[in-house]
Amino acid sequence: MAPDAGLEPLLSPKSVALVGASPKQASVGYVILENLLNRFKGVAYFVNPKYDTVEIAGRQVKFYKSLSEIPEPVDLVVIAVPAQVVPQVLEEAGKRGVKAAVIISSGFAEVGNKDLEDEVKAIGKMYGIRILGPNCLGVYNAFNGLDTVFLPTDRAGRPPAGPLALISQSGAVAASIMDWAARRQIGLSIMVNYGNKADVDDVELLRYFGQDDRIKVITIYLEGFRYPREATGFLEVAKEVVKKKPIIAYKAGRTSAAQRAVRSHTAALAGSYEMYKGLFRQAGIIEASNIREMFDMAKALASQPLPRGRRVLVLTDSGGMGIQAVDSLESLGLEVPEVPESIRRDLKRELLPFSALGNPVDVTGSATDQHYKVVLEALLPTAFFDMALVITLMQVPGLTQNLAEYIIDAKRFKKPIAVVNFGGSELVQTFTKTLEEAEIPTYSTPDRAAKALWALYEYAKIRRVVRT
Structure with missing residues (x-):
C-alpha cells in the first residue's frame, strides 16, 4: 500500500x-x-x-x-x-x-x-x-x-x-x-x-x-x-x-x-x-x-519468518558458547527442549562419537560443515523446534565458507535462524557477509542472537501466530 x-x-x-x-x-x-x-x-x-x-x-x-x-x-x-x-x-x-x-x-x-x-x-x-x-x-x-x-x-x-x-x-x-x-x-x-x-x-x-x-x-x-x-x-x-x-x-x-x-x-x-x-x-x-x-x-x-512457538534449537561447535546461549534464551522466557531420543540415535550414526546431542547440540571443535548440515536437516523441519540459534566459530579448522551455504539452504524450512559468528579474520568477515546478504542475521555474541529470536517470538504473539 x-x-x-x-x-x-x-x-x-x-x-x-x-x-x-x-x-x-x-x-x-x-x-x-x-x-x-x-x-x-x-x-x-x-x-x-x-x-x-x-x-x-x-x-x-x-x-x-x-x-x-x-x-x-x-x-x-x-x-x-x-x-x-x-x-x-x-x-x-x-x-x-x-x-x-x-x-x-x-x-x-x-x-x-x-x-x-x-x-x-x-x-x-x-x-x-x-x-x-x-x-x-x-x-x-x-x-x-x-x-x-x-x-x-x-x-x-x-x-x-x-x-x-x-x-x-x-x-x-x-x-x-x-x-x-x-x-x-x-x-x-x-x-x-x-x-x-x-x-x-x-x-x-x-x-x-x-x-x-x-x-x-x-x-x-x-x-x-x-x-x-x-x-x-x-x-x-x-x-x-x-x-x-x-x-x-x-x-x-x-x-x-x-x-x-x-x-x-x-x-x-x-x-x-x-x-x-x-x-x-x-x-x-x-x-x-x-x-x-x-x-x-x-x-x-525484517528478514525472518515468525515462529510458531518458543522452542529453540541451539547448534554449536563450542560448548561454552552453547551454555551462554541457553542461559540467554531461558532468561528471556524461550525454551531449549531436549532432542528426542529417537532423533539422537539417528544423529549418532552421522556425527562424531563425542558430540553432545541433548540441546545444545555440540558438534565440537572437530566439526565439519557437513555435521552442521546433518543437524539442521534432521531437527529444524520437525515439530520439536520453532527456531534455531546456530553458533559457528570459524576458527575450527574443519569449517569452510560452504557452511554459509548450508545455513542459507535451511531457510527452506521456513523457521527463524540467527547465527553467532565471533572473530575478525577474513574468513569470519566473508562468512558473515555471505549470510547477511542472504538475509540470515548474524551476531557476535549469543545473548544478542537470543534477544533477536525473542523479538521474533514477541511479535509472533502480538500477531497471534504462536501456538496456544
Missing part, C-alpha cells in the same frame, strides 16, 4: 529549494547543498542573495536571490538561516505554494523562544505548509536521495536502502545511528528527525511508514511527549501499525536526572518511564534497552 499523500512533499519531494545554501565548505548550508547535488534524484534549487553562479566541486551552481525567483514549482523548502529570519522565509514559501518545509535552524522553544516557534506554526497553518522541526536534521531518504542532514558524509555515513525506517527525537542520535548502520551495511532507507515537532510529529510519521510497503520494520528513538494527548494519539496509531509490521522503540530519559536533560534538549516532557513502558506494552511495541539491541532485533524482524 502506498503511504498517505499528505507527507509526500516532505519525505519524497520531486523538487527542493535550500534557503541558506552556501559555497563555504564546512558550513551547514554547504553540506546540505552538497548532499542535494550529489544524491537527490529530483530537482534542487539553491537560495542565497549573496551569490550568483559559483563553481563547486567542478560544477557551476546557480544561486537564486529568493524563493520568488525560482521559475518552477517547489515541493519542499529546506530552511537553514538564523531563527529570526525563518518566519520571513516561510511566508515567502507559502506565497509560492510550497507544501512542506524542513526547518534546520535552532533557537526556538528548545531555548525558551516559544513565541517565535508559535509564529512559525501560525504561518505554516495559514498557508497549509507541513513543517518538520525546527531544530532538526530533517530527512534522509535513500530511495530518492533526499538528504538534509548537515553532517559531512566522512563523519556521518549514509546507510544503503533497505527494509528499516528510523524516527528519532534526537538529531545527534539519528546521525550516529545512520553512521553505525552505514558502516555495517544495514539497510536503513528513511530517517526522520523532527526536533521540536512544531507540526509534523511521531504519530504522523508512524502512520506514514505503516503504509509504506517498502518499510518492513519501524524503529523509534524517543525521549518524551509534550502533552498527554500525544501519547494517546501515538498509542492509537501504533496499535494499527503493528497489525501490519513491527515497531521497535528505545525510550531514553528513564531516570530523574535524564528526564531533566530531556526537558532542555527538545522542549519535551520525559514523563514517568513506567508510563512509557505501559504504553509500549498496550500498543504492541517491542521495547529495546539500547540502540544496538534495537537494530539487532530489527534486522531479524
Whole structure:
C-alpha cells in the first residue's frame, strides 16, 4: 500500500529549494547543498542573495536571490538561516505554494523562544505548509536521495536502502545511528528527525511508514511527549501499525536526572518511564534497552519468518558458547527442549562419537560443515523446534565458507535462524557477509542472537501466530 499523500512533499519531494545554501565548505548550508547535488534524484534549487553562479566541486551552481525567483514549482523548502529570519522565509514559501518545509535552524522553544516557534506554526497553518522541526536534521531518504542532514558524509555515513525506517527525537542520535548502520551495511532507507515537532510529529510519521510497503520494520528513538494527548494519539496509531509490521522503540530519559536533560534538549516532557513502558506494552511495541539491541532485533524482524512457538534449537561447535546461549534464551522466557531420543540415535550414526546431542547440540571443535548440515536437516523441519540459534566459530579448522551455504539452504524450512559468528579474520568477515546478504542475521555474541529470536517470538504473539 502506498503511504498517505499528505507527507509526500516532505519525505519524497520531486523538487527542493535550500534557503541558506552556501559555497563555504564546512558550513551547514554547504553540506546540505552538497548532499542535494550529489544524491537527490529530483530537482534542487539553491537560495542565497549573496551569490550568483559559483563553481563547486567542478560544477557551476546557480544561486537564486529568493524563493520568488525560482521559475518552477517547489515541493519542499529546506530552511537553514538564523531563527529570526525563518518566519520571513516561510511566508515567502507559502506565497509560492510550497507544501512542506524542513526547518534546520535552532533557537526556538528548545531555548525558551516559544513565541517565535508559535509564529512559525501560525504561518505554516495559514498557508497549509507541513513543517518538520525546527531544530532538526530533517530527512534522509535513500530511495530518492533526499538528504538534509548537515553532517559531512566522512563523519556521518549514509546507510544503503533497505527494509528499516528510523524516527528519532534526537538529531545527534539519528546521525550516529545512520553512521553505525552505514558502516555495517544495514539497510536503513528513511530517517526522520523532527526536533521540536512544531507540526509534523511521531504519530504522523508512524502512520506514514505503516503504509509504506517498502518499510518492513519501524524503529523509534524517543525521549518524551509534550502533552498527554500525544501519547494517546501515538498509542492509537501504533496499535494499527503493528497489525501490519513491527515497531521497535528505545525510550531514553528513564531516570530523574535524564528526564531533566530531556526537558532542555527538545522542549519535551520525559514523563514517568513506567508510563512509557505501559504504553509500549498496550500498543504492541517491542521495547529495546539500547540502540544496538534495537537494530539487532530489527534486522531479524525484517528478514525472518515468525515462529510458531518458543522452542529453540541451539547448534554449536563450542560448548561454552552453547551454555551462554541457553542461559540467554531461558532468561528471556524461550525454551531449549531436549532432542528426542529417537532423533539422537539417528544423529549418532552421522556425527562424531563425542558430540553432545541433548540441546545444545555440540558438534565440537572437530566439526565439519557437513555435521552442521546433518543437524539442521534432521531437527529444524520437525515439530520439536520453532527456531534455531546456530553458533559457528570459524576458527575450527574443519569449517569452510560452504557452511554459509548450508545455513542459507535451511531457510527452506521456513523457521527463524540467527547465527553467532565471533572473530575478525577474513574468513569470519566473508562468512558473515555471505549470510547477511542472504538475509540470515548474524551476531557476535549469543545473548544478542537470543534477544533477536525473542523479538521474533514477541511479535509472533502480538500477531497471534504462536501456538496456544
